[in-house]
Amino acid sequence: MTTRIYFAANGLGHITEHDLQQALDHFTLGTLVHYQRTAQGVMGQTLLVQTTQGEFILKGNPLYNGQFLEEQFFVEQLAVRTSIPVPLPYHIHKDAQPLGWSYAIMPKLPGCHLYEPDFQAAMTSQDHEDIADLLAETLTHLHHWKVPDAGEYDPVADKIMPFAGSYLDWLYGSIRHWLHDAEKYSVITDADIRWVDEQLKRSESAFLASAVHEFVMGDFKVENFLIQKGAQPASPWKLSGLFDFTTAYFGDGTADLTKMTARYLREGQPDLAARFLRHYRQLICADDPEKCAHFRSRLRIHLLYQRILWWGEAKATGQVTWEDDLPFATWAEQYIERVLSLLD
Structure with missing residues (x-):
């Protein structure tokens, strides 16, 4: 599913x-x-x-x-x-x-992938900033599709089926599932588990504050969209294609921010990560004050979920790119706090 x-x-x-x-x-x-x-x-x-x-x-x-x-x-x-x-x-x-x-x-949709070397070589710093803004705006447009219940599309029933239990049950259950799955391939200590539980408890009220849920693409990254030059000076870039919706569902759209943020940081572009996050927050604060009030707490949990998945996959495949003896909680907390500091 x-x-x-x-x-x-x-x-x-x-x-x-x-x-x-x-x-x-x-x-x-x-x-x-x-x-x-x-x-x-x-x-x-x-x-x-x-x-x-x-x-x-x-x-x-x-x-x-x-x-x-x-x-x-x-x-x-x-x-x-x-x-x-x-x-x-x-x-x-x-x-x-x-x-x-x-x-x-x-x-096949027109345009280029952001990662293409020739495309990157021709872009100015202003182009990069405009595109970061464009991506934030694209996500806010996607997240305007709202439904009463969190859930996913069922192709057999041909309708959106609510998750069993609440969105919080599904999200926190998924996080704990993949944390324990990572124990098969790496050392996850009791201290790591306690730290994760503390993060979840700390943000619980942020997810209980709203009963309305929105479309979440689930895999918003450079491989899944195309961009090209816009025709108007006021809109120098436009998104010319968006695809691959096999991980889409209805929940908290803040989850869609994690992969582009991670890429910007991985590419040594923290200024673009900050611009992307701040522009998205600015747009939702104007549109949805309730979501805005809990933005940081929700983002913390989605970043945590991303870190758990990446830790488990890297340890399982042997593709570890950080100090092998770094405890999970330390590694994840350093990254989460780094991202959240970009909002200040």
């Missing part, structure tokens, strides 16, 4: 031009000219396909039953509820023939 976390996938395997042409013929998308694996495709699930009718993205071999139905639902809903460009039409072929698994085909 939507909020399950996947660290691996089966990939697409071998694909012949003949079979790919059959897949294109099913939706009358022209004659195959060229195809290649995408450099940053979702867990090896995607192909860039060029035909006589244009360029398309093919996503196949779903991670779970209903993955493409779920993404199609969010694409179609966001197309109606926002002005953010999303990949429509989003075609789904449920039959395993001819490629050996079900697949989805959608148009």
Whole structure:
């Protein structure tokens, strides 16, 4: 389902031009000219396909039953509820023939990824600042889609199903689950667990303050959006594409801030991380004073959740990039306090 976390996938395997042409013929998308694996495709699930009718993205071999139905639902809903460009039409072929698994085909959206070297080389410091503002504004637009109950889309029922229990139950339960999962691959001490429990208790009232929940993309990062120059001086940049909604759900949108913040810090750009966070906070304070009042406390918990996931994955795969003997609580607290200090 939507909020399950996947660290691996089966990939697409071998694909012949003949079979790919059959897949294109099913939706009358022209004659195959060229195809290649995408450099940053979702867990090896995607192909860039060029035909006589244009360029398309093919996503196949779903991670779970209903993955493409779920993404199609969010694409179609966001197309109606926002002005953010999303990949429509989003075609789904449920039959395993001819490629050996079900697949989805959608148009390739225009623009560039923020991480592309040539794109980065041409940008000025003002460009970087304008884009940080644009990303904050994009998230506030996404988060305007609100529902009464936290939950996720169920492709079988074809509707949003509330989580069992409250949003707080789901969020805190998920955090504790992945903390204990990390014990399989690393040292998580009783002191670490007590520290996490203290953080959760400290912010509990912030999540109980509101009964209205909003759309959360769940994976807002540079690989999942495209940007290009805007036509107006007042809007020098625009988001030209947003995609990959298989981790979307309804809860607290503050969660969507964590991955871009982490990237800015990882790239040695704390000033951009601060601008991104502050601009988002400024926008929600004007729009939603209640959420604004609890912004810092909620962000603390989402940063903690992110740290737990990254610690567990890095320890499980041996890709540790920090001092190996640093206790989890120390490592996580240093990062969380660093991020929160950017708001001052």
